[in-house]
Amino acid sequence: MTDTSADCIFCRIVVGEVPADVVAETETSLAFRDLQPQAPTHVLVVPRRHVPDVGSLALASPEELADAVGLAARVAADEGLAGFRLVANTGAAAQQSVFHCHLHVVGGRDLTWPPG
Numbered sequence: 640m641t642d643t644s645a646d647c648i649f650c651r652i653v654v655g656e657v658p659a660d661v662v663a664e665t666e667t668s669l670a671f672r673d674l675q676p677q678a679p680t681h682v683l684v685v686p687r688r689h690v691p692d693v694g695s696l697a698l699a700s701p702e703e704l705a706d707a708v709g710l711a712a713r714v715a716a717d718e719g720l721a722g723f724r725l726v727a728n729t730g731a732a733a734q735q736s737v738f739h740c741h742l743h744v745v746g747g748r749d750l751t752w753p754p755g
């Protein structure tokens with residue numbers, strides 16, 4: 640596998656080894672529902688390429704980062720969201736638990752600030 644990691648759960652979803660509720664995709668990104676949704680809409684958008692976090696994706700491929708953000712916006716529109724939050728937890732100290740870049744698309748309820 641190129642640019643994938645056999646130990647990575649999101650790589651295994653990307654190649655179809657682990658099932659996921661896929662809602663949209665592009666050539667370079669995949670969108671699927673989070674297993675533990677924190678809102679009525681909670682979708683993860685991941686690059687097919689294995690990189691550990693969003694900053695790494697920006698350095699490796701700005702085009703693929705733009706594609707992922709565009710796919711997130713398309714998912715939000717398809718879900719009929721008036722507004723949504725795009726979250727990229729980066730680093731264990733920020734509660735990142737899966738070290739394959741992902742964007743959380745969260746919406747469908749009142750979203751508060753500071754984040755909640």
Ligand code: AMP
Binds near residue numbers: 675736
């Ligand atoms: P983070 O804590 O920002 O790294 O987010 C990782 C997210 O991945 C969490 O919200 C998990 O619920 C979600 N997650 C972990 N494994 C899976 C899976 N197999 N399918 C869908 N979502 C998952």
